[in-house]
Amino acid sequence: MAKLFDNKTISPGGTIDGVVELPGDKSISHRYALIAALAEGRSEIRNYSTAADCRSTLSCLRRLGVETDFTRERLRISGQGLGGLQAPRRSLDAENSGTTIRMLAGVLAGQSFASTLSGDASLRSRPMRRVVEPLRKMGAEIRAHDDDCAPLEIRGGALHSIDYTLPIPSAQVKSAILLAGLYADGVTTVREAVRTRDHTELALREFGATIESLNKSVRIHPRPKLEPRQLIVPGDLSSGVFFIAAALIVPDSALILHNVGLNPTRTRVLDFLISIGAAIHLASVQLRDGELIGDISVRHSALAGGEISGAHAAEMIDELPMLAALGPFTEKGIEIHGAQELRVKESDRIATISAGLRRMGARVEEFPDGLRVEGRSAGKLRGAKVEPGGDHRIAMALAIAALGAQGDTVIRHADCVAVSFPEFFVILERLRGKGTDG
Ligand code: S3P
Numbered sequence: 202m203a204k205l206f207d208n209k210t211i212s213p214g215g216t217i218d219g220v221v222e223l224p225g226d227k228s229i230s231h232r233y234a235l236i237a238a239l240a241e242g243r244s245e246i247r248n249y250s251t252a253a254d255c256r257s258t259l260s261c262l263r264r265l266g267v268e269t270d271f272t273r274e275r276l277r278i279s280g281q282g283l284g285g286l287q288a289p290r291r292s293l294d295a296e297n298s299g300t301t302i303r304m305l306a307g308v309l310a311g312q313s314f315a316s317t318l319s320g321d322a323s324l325r326s327r328p329m330r331r332v333v334e335p336l337r338k339m340g341a342e343i344r345a346h347d348d349d350c351a352p353l354e355i356r357g358g359a360l361h362s363i364d365y366t367l368p369i370p371s372a373q374v375k376s377a378i379l380l381a382g383l384y385a386d387g388v389t390t391v392r393e394a395v396r397t398r399d400h401t402e403l404a405l406r407e408f409g410a411t412i413e414s415l416n417k418s419v420r421i422h423p424r425p426k427l428e429p430r431q432l433i434v435p436g437d438l439s440s441g442v443f444f445i446a447a448a449l450i451v452p453d454s455a456l457i458l459h460n461v462g463l464n465p466t467r468t469r470v471l472d473f474l475i476s477i478g479a480a481i482h483l484a485s486v487q488l489r490d491g492e493l494i495g496d497i498s499v500r501h502s503a504l505a506g507g508e509i510s511g512a513h514a515a516e517m518i519d520e521l522p523m524l525a526a527l528g529p530f531t532e533k534g535i536e537i538h539g540a541q542e543l544r545v546k547e548s549d550r551i552a553t554i555s556a557g558l559r560r561m562g563a564r565v566e567e568f569p570d571g572l573r574v575e576g577r578s579a580g581k582l583r584g585a586k587v588e589p590g591g592d593h594r595i596a597m598a599l600a601i602a603a604l605g606a607q608g609d610t611v612i613r614h615a616d617c618v619a620v621s622f623p624e625f626f627v628i629l630e631r632l633r634g635k636g637t638d639g
Contacts, residue, residue, distance in 0.1 A: 209615035209626060211603035213584070215633030217447045217454035225250040225434030226462045227621055229492065231258050231300045232376070232404040233432055235308060238267040239383070240280035240408050242429035249276040249434055252621045254298035261305055261318075264289040280429055283383060288314035292352065295320040297547060297620050300373055302351060303332045304401075307377030310341035311384025312357040319352035323547050323591060329353060332377045335365050339381050339389075362387035362423065369542065370515040372397035375419070379405065379412070382421040392418040395512040398466040403491040407432065435462030435494040439519045440622045442470055443597045444632065445499045446523050449479055450530050450605040454501040456632065463493040469516035471497070473524070477505045477531065506531030506576050510538040514571070518542055522554045522598040528574025529563045529582050530605055537571035547620070548592035557587040557599045561606055584608030593620035600629070 230250035235258065237244035249255065249271065259269050259276075266287030268279040281287075286308075295302035295318060302318050306329075309316050319325065330349040337343055342356040362385040365378055375391050379401050382389030396417050405412050408430055411422040441458045448454035463486060475481050480502045486495035504527065514521065514537060521540055528535035543550040555565045555572055561582040564575035584606045589596035596618050603610035618625045 207614065207616040209600065209612045211600050211610045211612065213604055213606050213608070215451065215604065217444065217451050217456050217632050218634060219632050220457045220459060221441070221444060221628060221632065222459045223436030223441050223461060224248065224252070224622070224624060226437040227252045227254055227439070228300065228372070228398055229400045229404070229434050229462065230255040231304060232400050233434065234258050234262060234276070234278060235304055235380070236404050236408045236427065237278040237280050237429065238262045238265070238286070239283050239308070240427035240429045241282045242280055244278050244280060244429040245431045246276040246278070247274065247433045248436070250437065251623050253296065253619045253623070254301065254621060257294070257296040257298045258301045258305070261293040261295060261301060264291065264293055280427070283424065283427065286312055289316050292317040292319050295324060295351075297321050297324055299324060299327060299547075302329070302353070303373035304376045304380060306332050306336060306343075306353055306355060307380035309355045310336040310339060310343070310357045310381045311360055315354065315356045317352050317354050325351045328545055331369060331371060331374050335363065335374070335378050336381055338363050338365070339378075339385060341381070357384075360385045362389040364390040364392070366392040367394070370395040370397050372401070376401035379419065379421050383410065383423060383425065385423045388420050388422055390418055390420045395515045396466055397515065398464065400464065400492070403464075407491045432490045435489070435492050436460050437622075438462050438467050438470070440625070441497065442520050442523050443601050443625065444628070445474070445481070445497065446527055447601045447604055447629070447632070448499045449474070449502050449504060449527070450601065452501050456499050458497040460494050461497050463495045465493070466516070469513060470520040470524070473507070473509060473513070473517065477507045478502050479504065504531040506533035506535055508536045508538070509540075510571075514539040515542070519594065522550050522594045523601065525554050525572055525574050526558060526598040526602040528576060529558070529579065529602070531576045534574055534576035534579075536573040538568065539570055541570040546592070548590040548595060550592065550595060553590040553592055553595045554598060557589065557595060558602065560585040560587050561599075561602060561610065582606035584610040586611040586613060588613045589615070589617060591617050593618045593622065597622065597625055600626070
């Protein structure tokens with residue numbers, strides 16, 4: 202994970218104005234890299250995410266004998282075929298990345314060698330039983346700390362196909378099972394109550410796997426010959442949401458985001474923002490490499506505020522910290538329920554965003570499964586020294602809230618943004634046309 206030392210000072214104001222091309226989507230990048238490694242031959246991926254998390258996936262793949270060549274322009278991956286990964290000499294380090302550890306666990310469950318997967322302190326405290334259980338059902342032997350946490354010691358081999366209903370909505374767990382399903386003895390089915398992001402399904406299909414999605418169930422056929430591909434990763438909407446929120450908050454702002462991923466399993470956040478009054482428009486929507494992409498324009502808007510709960514909370518799980526931080530800029534505030542998963546992300550996101558916003562003077566009520574952030578009538582936010590707890594999305598959400606506060610805000614250990622978006626502060630400065638310092 203990024204070094205924790207750098208404080209960042211954000212001064213309020215500075216109209217958000219201009220055009221941005223975002224770095225590649227983090228979720229899609231992980232998947233393209235992992236699946237390319239299992240294909241037969243060299244794939245080339247453009248706009249691969251610059252996130253530290255996606256570099257963690259590449260370094261794990263290298264330990265498994267996969268050659269990677271990553272330049273500014275493109276990432277080349279020499280696929281080894283389904284059976285071509287090599288036993289790693291040392292433990293595989295997923296660092297801060299939940300997607301890396303959970304998806305890779307699925308691939309490693311199908312290998313004939315033993316391997317160990319671990320990560321940083323945050324990752325080692327996150328629940329892994331959700332992925333261990335179905336992989337054990339498929340026949341993998343897995344040992345975990347307290348039977349739940351990393352390090353995961355995986356002894357894979359011939360796997361059985363299963364028909365599995367996800368107990369909690371998780372694209373990471375669904376993906377791990379589908380990847381293990383590549384190594385199974387029959388068709389593997391995953392069923393989900395809430396439709397989570399489907400990038401794994403789309404990517405597997407692009408690389409030539411046979412995979413069927415119907416309603417909320419997915420079936421994968423085993424042992425395909427995966428073909429190498431040339432693919433372009435769409436811009437990361439979950440990163441773009443921070444700038445969208447900035448443009449909504451700061452008067453006179455007008456922003457365009459180009460070539461952003463608009464996969465319908467990711468755009469619930471835009472529906473919600475539009476429903477509370479955001480002036481957001483889409484243009485040039487098209488299908489590229491199986492994924493929808495397009496341009497988003499957004500203007501400063503009066504926001505009504507509103508409530509998010511149930512399936513909607515799961516569908517915008519990564520955007521909830523930013524939406525919570527919009528609360529003080531809305532008429533009625535923002536209330537979130539059904540988001541208990543936020544407690545087991547890179548930090549306890551309900552606690553860290555609540556603490557940060559409270560330090561800035563917001564009125565916040567915490568619930569076990571969410572929070573309520575009072576609207577404008579509770580008063581204007583004021584600059585403060587805030588601690589994002591090493592969590593990239595909390596640091597970015599608080600930085601954007603700081604744009605609308607009175608006085609300067611210091612984001613402690615702000616370099617944690619590199620986990621998903623190393624360029625965040627540089628692009629923010631460019632869009633404001635005036636500097637933040639730190
Ligand atoms: C991700 C899935 C989500 C999300 C995470 C990325 C993915 O996690 O929060 O940032 O790429 O599959 P869960 O699937 O555990 O909800």
